Amino acid sequence: xxxxxxxxxxxxxxxxxxxxxxxxxxxxxxxxxxxxxxxxxxxxxxxxxxxxxxxxxxxxxxxxxxxxxxxxxxxxxxxxxxxxxxxxxxxxxxxxxxxxxxxxxxxxxxxxxxxxxxxxxxxxxxxxxxxxxxxxxxxxxxxxxxxxxxxxxxxxxxxxxxxxxxxxxxxxxxxxxxxxxxxxxxxxxxxxxxxxxxxxxxxxxxxxxxxxxxxxxxxxxxxxxxxxxxxxxxxxxxxxxxxxxxxxxxxxxxxxxxxxxxxxxxxxxxxxxxxxxxxxxxxxx
Amino acid sequence: xxxxxxxxxxxxxxxxxxxxxxxxxxxxxxxxxxxxxxxxxxxxxxxxxxxxxxxxxxxxxxxxxxxxxxxxxxxxxxxxxxxxxxxxxxxxxxxxxxxxxxxxxxxxxxxxxxxxxxxxxxxxxxxxxxxxxxxxxxxxxxxxxxxxxxxxxxxxxxxxxxxxxxxxxxxxxxxxxxxxxxxxxxxxxxxxxxxxxxxxxxxxxxxxxxxxxxxxxxxxxxxxxxxxxxxxxxxxxxxxxxxxxxxxxxxxxxxxxxxxxxxxxxxxxxxxxxxxxxxxxxxxxxxxxxxxxxxxxxxxxxxxxxxxxxxxxxxxxxxxxxxxxxxxxxxxxxxxxxxxxxxxxxxxxxxxxxxxxxxxxxxxxxxxxxxxxxxxxxxx
Numbered sequence: 001x002x003x004x005x006x007x008x009x010x011x012x013x014x015x016x017x018x019x020x021x022x023x024x025x026x027x028x029x030x031x032x033x034x035x036x037x038x039x040x041x042x043x044x045x046x047x048x049x050x051x052x053x054x055x056x057x058x059x060x061x062x063x064x065x066x067x068x069x070x071x072x073x074x075x076x077x078x079x080x081x082x083x084x085x086x087x088x089x090x091x092x093x094x095x096x097x098x099x100x101x102x103x104x105x106x107x108x109x110x111x112x113x114x115x116x117x118x119x120x121x122x123x124x125x126x127x128x129x130x131x132x133x134x135x136x137x138x139x140x141x142x143x144x145x146x147x148x149x150x151x152x153x154x155x156x157x158x159x160x161x162x163x164x165x166x167x168x169x170x171x172x173x174x175x176x177x178x179x180x181x182x183x184x185x186x187x188x189x190x191x192x193x194x195x196x197x198x199x200x201x202x203x204x205x206x207x208x209x210x211x212x213x214x215x216x217x218x219x220x221x222x223x224x225x226x227x228x229x230x231x232x233x234x235x236x237x238x239x240x241x242x243x244x245x246x247x248x249x250x251x252x253x254x255x256x257x258x259x260x261x262x263x264x265x266x267x268x269x270x271x272x273x274x275x276x277x278x279x280x281x282x283x284x285x
Numbered sequence: 286x287x288x289x290x291x292x293x294x295x296x297x298x299x300x301x302x303x304x305x306x307x308x309x310x311x312x313x314x315x316x317x318x319x320x321x322x323x324x325x326x327x328x329x330x331x332x333x334x335x336x337x338x339x340x341x342x343x344x345x346x347x348x349x350x351x352x353x354x355x356x357x358x359x360x361x362x363x364x365x366x367x368x369x370x371x372x373x374x375x376x377x378x379x380x381x382x383x384x385x386x387x388x389x390x391x392x393x394x395x396x397x398x399x400x401x402x403x404x405x406x407x408x409x410x411x412x413x414x415x416x417x418x419x420x421x422x423x424x425x426x427x428x429x430x431x432x433x434x435x436x437x438x439x440x441x442x443x444x445x446x447x448x449x450x451x452x453x454x455x456x457x458x459x460x461x462x463x464x465x466x467x468x469x470x471x472x473x474x475x476x477x478x479x480x481x482x483x484x485x486x487x488x489x490x491x492x493x494x495x496x497x498x499x500x501x502x503x504x505x506x507x508x509x510x511x512x513x514x515x516x517x518x519x520x521x522x523x524x525x526x527x528x529x530x531x532x533x534x535x536x537x538x539x540x541x542x543x544x545x546x547x548x549x550x551x552x553x554x555x556x557x558x559x560x561x562x563x564x565x566x567x568x569x570x571x572x573x574x575x576x577x578x579x580x581x582x583x584x585x586x587x588x589x590x591x592x593x594x595x596x597x598x599x600x601x602x603x604x605x606x607x608x609x610x611x612x613x614x615x616x617x618x619x620x621x622x623x624x625x626x627x628x629x630x631x632x633x634x635x636x637x638x639x640x641x642x643x644x645x646x647x648x649x650x651x652x653x654x655x656x657x658x659x660x661x662x663x664x665x
Contacts (some may be wrong), residue, residue, distance in 0.1 A: 034299065061406060063491060072292050072295065072296055075292065075293070075296055076300075077599065079296070079300075102417060145386065195300070195303065195304050195329075195333055196296075196300040196303075196333075197332065197333045197334055198300065198301075198333055198334040198335070198338065198347040198353070198357065199334040199337075199342060199346065199347030199348060199349075201293065201296050201297055201341070201347075201353075202293075202347055202348050202349055202353070203348075205292075205293045229495070
């Protein structure tokens with residue numbers, strides 16, 4: 001029996017994020033949530049691995065650390081086919097950076113899922129894009145990890161992982177237990193998430209509650225506080241300022257074209273994806 | 286009183302929204318050139334239980350409650366009302382009467398392929414001389430030694446061009462006051478489909494006339510018992526009205542959302558037209574009616590789920606939602622000006638689609654009769 005743990009995260013659905021200026025974190029309670037697209041791909045990978053194995057040969061636990069409203073994505077995971085859903089939630093866990101998030105997830109897996117064979121995460125979440133939680137969690141658990149996987153295959157007691165690095169493919173094998181983070185969409189799109197079946201939603205809610213664990217249930221110290229324990233802090237969050245400026249080029253056409261290429265050649269060539277030789281036209285005159 | 290949807294209903298809404306936005310929205314205008322729905326789209330919807338919304342799981346459905354069912358119809362209709370129509374008619378007046386009145390054998394035989402989406406359902410009552418007045422039905426069922434022989438013509442049958450399990454409302458040849466509902470399969474000799482109707486809206490849905498010429502059906506294809514026709518019909522319509530109300534609400538919300546973004550973007554007199562009080566008044570009126578529609582619809586659905594009578598509530602919801610759809614789509618075209626009258630803008634389609642919600646599954650006038658009857662028969 002292979003126990004697959006999929007770490008999922010609720011991210012805000014909107015692109016304009018409400019931030020708490022004081023703590024430098026996202027005001028998650030005011031945003032409409034959804035399952036992080038990359039985590040959903042990780043869940044899809046787990047579902048496909050499970051489907052490829054015999055009946056009762058694999059079990060999937062979806063776990064998330066987040067505010068109480070994150071319970072919804074655990075029901076969603078169950079609607080998609082996860083066997084169990086666990087929410088780690090406590091006001092004391094709020095404000096955790098990637099390091100503290102990995103610590104809390106690690107504590108859960110070590111103490112409550114000692115049989116965990118394969119741990120899957122999204123490569124990076126859509127709201128913070130650090131790509132750190134997966135590797136940090138592997139460190140917490142002291143197990144090997146491979147990032148940015150595009151294809152997984154169970155081979156005996158290890159997992160074969162295909163990943164795309166720069167311009168070549170890499171094929172690796174890793175002993176289990178181990179952790180793999182799933183890359184975002186590519187051309188082959190093996191792990192494009194399936195749609196949630198409506199009957200799955202109904203069944204997920206009928207099948208009983210999501211297991212909810214607070215700091216005490218998880219065995220965290222009484223004075224544990226994720227915000228103050230986090231080694232990294234978000235100092236400021238702001239939208240990058242863009243400036244629009246109109247500029248009128250004057251003079252002879254040749255001079256205008258030269259100026260255009262001299263001053264904006266780099267921008268134009270990067271937009272076109274081509275190197276522009278800026279002074280090739282000189283010989284034509 | 287809790288006006289917040291529970292987590293399950295929230296998740297159902299998000300689930301349908303995701304599917305509708307990714308798979309339906311970009312093809313809705315093309316589908317409107319109809320008739321018919323893209324096969325690959327229907328194929329994707331089948332395993333997600335869109336054709337067995339309230340069908341119990343042991344018959345292959347999703348086993349949803351009525352609130353969830355209304356949410357699904359509302360969200361599908363928000364992107365394509367014609368597809369929303371297919372779904373709601375199939376689920377409510379196609380499958381529901383078999384679940385409610387059918388024998389165990391009828392349920393086992395007919396429901397699983399319907400819930401899987403392999404057999405689309407239709408319900409036909411309307412005839413050339415029978416609409417609001419079901420007493421005018423002229424399709425007759427003659428009792429024979431082996432079953433029944435149906436003769437008659439039904440018109441304006443939703444899903445007519447694609448249906449394979451058809452519930453037919455017919456009267457007894459010997460006693461025109463006695464009506465029954467019969468299950469006819471599309472491969473029955475004597476059954477045929479007429480031309481697809483050239484309608485103002487809902488153009489993707491292949492609405493058609495259906496002909497029954499000496500259509501012989503076995504005795505066990507009579508739904509419920511002989512003479513139960515009116516009871517089945519009224520019960521199907523009560524349920525169907527929740528679906529049509531949800532559909533109308535979906536159309537209204539779509540038109541409203543388009544109007545808000547257009548009003549913010551459209552510049553006249555060097556400012557967005559949303560700055561003008563007239564436009565603001567329109568938007569406010571639309572929002573209030575939509576909100577009221579939502580409350581009426583989900584109250585009716587909740588009543589049905591709790592097992593209480595919901596006929597008057599469903600009629601109120603249907604009346605208000607469809608009136609709102611008419612009013613909101615009309616104002617949406619007005620806010621869009623000339624563009625709103627063009628096929629290039631979705632509000633033109635919403636405007637055409639909305640009208641029929643005031644007509645089918647009981648006209649607004651019939652809804653008022655149902656509501657008034659309820660008021661006047663209440664104990665004082």
